[in-house]
Every structure is written in structure tokens, then in C-alpha cells.
Amino acid sequence: MNKPEFDADVVVVGGGMVGGLLAAALSLDKSLRIVVLESAEPTPFDPGSQPAYDLRVSALSIASRRMLEAVGAWDGIESRRACPYRDLSVWDGEVGGRTDFHARDAGVPELGYIVENRVIQLSLWDQLQALPNVECYCPATLESIDAHADHVTLKLLGAPKSRLKARLVVGADGANSLVRQQMGISIETTRYEQHALVANVTTALPQQQITWQRFVPTGPQAMLPLCGSKASIVWYHNEAEVIRLKALDEEAFISELMDTFPQELGGINSVEARASFPISKAHVDSYTANRIALAGDAAHTVHPLAGQGVNIGLLDAAALAETIINAQKAERDIGAAQVLARYERWRRFENNLMIHSLDAIHKAFGEQPQWFKQLRSAGLNTVNNVPFVRNRLMLRAMGTEGDLPQLARL
Ligand SMILES: Cc1cc2nc3c(=O)[nH]c(=O)nc-3n(C[C@H](O)[C@H](O)[C@H](O)COP(=O)(O)OP(=O)(O)OC[C@H]3O[C@@H](n4cnc5c(N)ncnc54)[C@H](O)[C@@H]3O)c2cc1C
Incomplete structure (x- = not known):
């Protein structure tokens, strides 16, 4: 052939x-x-x-x-x-139900x-x-x-x-x-009404081995662990709010993160970069x-x-x-x-x-x-x-x- x-x-x-x-x-x-x-x-x-x-x-x-x-x-x-x-955790930020997945339960590392x-x-x-x-x-x-x-x-x-x-x-x-x-x-x-704001941050907590996501009506809020005490934050919201959050200076953005994200995030020492993406x-x-x-x-x-x-x-x-x-x-x-x-x-x-x-x-x-x-x-x-x-x-x-x-x- x-x-x-x-x-x-x-x-x-x-x-x-x-x-x-x-x-x-x-x-x-x-x-x-x-x-x-x-x-x-x-x-x-x-x-x-x-x-x-x-x-x-x-x-x-x-x-x-x-x-x-x-x-x-x-x-x-x-x-x-x-x-x-x-580990992977998913929970309802409004009413409170939660599911936790652990690698050990599946017998994998x-x-x-x-x-x-x-x-x-x-x-x-x-x-x-x-x-x-x-x-x-x-x-x-x-x-x-x-x-x-x-x-x-x-x-x-x-x-x-x-x-x-x-x-x-x-x-x-x-x-x-x-x-x-x-x-x-x-x-x-189909374009979703949500956009994703992605930010790389340094966390006050040491290296984490969990990825988590809290669902609230405006969209999920997620933390993906990176090496060292770095993390990728994904914050879904409507386009106008994502534009506003992206334009904030570092200090104001950290303050909004601390006010809005769940306590699992811990403190944020710095924000290295931010970008947003439409979702479809x-x-x-x-x-x-x-x-x-x-x-x-x-x-x-x-x-x-x-x-x-x-x-x-x-x-x-x-x-x-x-x-x-x-x-x-x-x-x-x-x-x-x-x-x-x-x-x-x-x-x-x-x-x-x-x-x-x-x-x-x-x-x-x-x-x-x-x-x-x-x-x-x-x-x-x-x-x-x-x-x-x-x-x-x-x-x-x-x-x-x-x-x-x-x-x-x-
Ligand atoms: C905010 C966000 C978070 C995400 N997180 C995840 C995640 O955690 N896990 C996950 O699985 N997915 C995730 N995704 C989805 C993931 O990023 C995409 O599914 C993935 O990038 C698609 O890969 P691809 O190779 O098909 O396309 P692309 O990554 O778009 O690659 C296409 C390639 O083609 C090249 N190209 C384009 N046109 C031409 C041309 N005419 N000639 C020559 N080359 C060309 C481009 O340069 C590019 O390198 C996420 C998406 C978003 C928006």
C-alpha cells in the first residue's frame, strides 16, 4: 500500500x-x-x-x-x-454535600x-x-x-x-x-456564560497532593497542586466579573481570593500570573x-x-x-x-x-x-x-x- x-x-x-x-x-x-x-x-x-x-x-x-x-x-x-x-475532593458550597476520592481506595499510588x-x-x-x-x-x-x-x-x-x-x-x-x-x-x-480565570499562586501551605473543587451557583472554584508550594487556581464566573478580577492588582486579587475561596486554600503569598478563557x-x-x-x-x-x-x-x-x-x-x-x-x-x-x-x-x-x-x-x-x-x-x-x-x- x-x-x-x-x-x-x-x-x-x-x-x-x-x-x-x-x-x-x-x-x-x-x-x-x-x-x-x-x-x-x-x-x-x-x-x-x-x-x-x-x-x-x-x-x-x-x-x-x-x-x-x-x-x-x-x-x-x-x-x-x-x-x-x-486525593480529589468535590463539594457543594451552597448546601454542603461532599465527596472525597482517594487513590488508596483504588489501590493506586x-x-x-x-x-x-x-x-x-x-x-x-x-x-x-x-x-x-x-x-x-x-x-x-x-x-x-x-x-x-x-x-x-x-x-x-x-x-x-x-x-x-x-x-x-x-x-x-x-x-x-x-x-x-x-x-x-x-x-x-454552545458558549457557556462562564469564563475561567486561571492564576498561578504561591500558597502559604506546603506542597499539596490534593486537587479540589467547590461548586457555587456562579461557577466552580478549584485548586490544582503544582510542585513546591505552587498551585493553579481556576475561578469560574461570568465574563464581567472575570475581567474585573483579572485587572485587580496583586494585593487586591489575593484579598478577593481569601474572601471568596474556601478555607482549604490557606494563605496566598503571591500571584505569579493570570489569564482568562471563554468556555464552550x-x-x-x-x-x-x-x-x-x-x-x-x-x-x-x-x-x-x-x-x-x-x-x-x-x-x-x-x-x-x-x-x-x-x-x-x-x-x-x-x-x-x-x-x-x-x-x-x-x-x-x-x-x-x-x-x-x-x-x-x-x-x-x-x-x-x-x-x-x-x-x-x-x-x-x-x-x-x-x-x-x-x-x-x-x-x-x-x-x-x-x-x-x-x-x-x-
Ligand atoms: C481553562 C482551561 C483549562 C483546561 N484544563 C484541562 C485539564 O485540566 N485537563 C484536560 O484534559 N484538559 C483541559 N483543558 C482542555 C485542553 O486544554 C484542550 O482539550 C487541549 O489543549 C486540546 O489539545 P489539542 O492538541 O487537541 O489542541 P491544541 O492544544 O489547540 O493544539 C493544536 C495545535 O495545532 C497547531 N495548529 C493550529 N492550526 C494549525 C495550522 N493551520 N497549521 C499548523 N499547525 C496548526 C497549534 O499551533 C497547536 O499546537 C482545559 C481547557 C481550558 C480552556
């Missing part, structure tokens, strides 16, 4: 976390030739110089760790910077890790550079795509070649995916088009309240790589509609479940009648008191339940 007239079997547009994992997973089949196009070079990270924390961090699940390990990228993450957490997005991307890039069947074009930008019955032509800017011909193109180019737009794939997007949920009408597939944020976005966006994107990448490699081994056309349909069925179901579950949580903790609030609070306490239910939910959050691709299994 490897025809010499093709520049690559698969071109991955977007070398972010999802595109990086996809290319590394595809490279496990040495008969595939892969090109990755990435428009922005990742900023280097020197662990020795103890660089300040990036604002963009992700809570990686155990399944994500397994996939990153399987492609050899986990060591690069750990040697740079990753903060494990062992940790529930997940908080890692800077840049660290994940760089560690994947280290792997890609060393692979003989992967070529990375960076900085290089996709300009346009032309899909035909038996191949796809890509026009590029800034790449060693201005045109590429491939059997299959994957759009892992994020929420504003050009691949998706060029292929005319529609996406249903979105899902494409189709994950595939003629010789094209979409993965990660290019195909869906979720409310970040449970830190699942990149975790489901990495599962897309592993599932798609598995589908393509199986087709290649069976000497089938890797860009054929029937091959890509298997990927679509697989991931659409799992991602739909996640998008709607997170949306339901968001709504349940919004403005609700008193009877519902009591029910919600009782629900949290019940989950806390019934180990079977608590453990099932914990396994979901760890990403170890569901129809997992091979790379995410033990």
Missing part, C-alpha cells in the same frame, strides 16, 4: 498534545510514513533553571499517563515537571498528575524527532486542503515543501481547526470526511470543570492510531470511509457521554430550586458513603473505564 508517489501516508496537522501523541502512536507501525505540521514551535523548557509555571496546565488521567508511557514520552514529562495528586501543556508537547516532540518514520515541519502552517478519491493534497506555508500528497490527513489543529473548516464539517458550539462545549457533526479525520479539540470541546478535554483528545489519538494501524496491517486503504467510520463510531459515543455528563454537572450546580439543591447535596454524600459507586466514578475520572484503545490499557 506504500505508494512512492505519496509524500506521506498520514499528515497530522497540529503538533500539539493530541497531534503529538497521534504521530508517535502511528510511528509504532514502521511501514507508515508520517508528517507532522505545526505552526508554532514549543517554547524550550530547561528543568535546571526552574522556569516559572505556565498558566496552561492539564490534569492528566492515569489512562493518559499510560498512553504517553507507551510512546516513550512519559520520562520526558517526569524529568521536566509533573505534580501527582492522590496517584489519581492523576498536573502537568504544563508545554511540557507534554515538548516531551512528545523529543520522541518524534528521534523517529525515522516521522518528519516534523515546524514552523509550518497549513494553507489549504484538496481531498480526492485516492489522495489528499495540502498546500503549506513555511514548510520545506509547499505541497504534500498523502493518503490520509488528520486535523489535530485545535478548536478553530482549519482542516475542519476547509472540509466543510459543521460543529455545534462543541461537537462536530462528523469526525471524518473524504480521507480526513479529526481528533482532540478539532472535533470537540468540553467544560473544563473536570479537567477532561485533553484526556479525551489523547484517547481519540490512540483510538485513531489503532484503527489506522489495523487497516494497514490488513492491507486495507487507511483513508477509506469504512476504515474511518470505525474510529467515528468508537470515539463519538465516548466523547458524547463526557460532553453531556460535564454539561449536566455544570447545570446541576447552577441556579436550581431548593428541593433540587437538597437532592444534589444528598447525592454527593451518598456517593461518598457508598464505596462501590465512589470507586466507579473514580475509575471514570482516571480514564481507566470505557472502551479503551490498546495503548491506554495496562
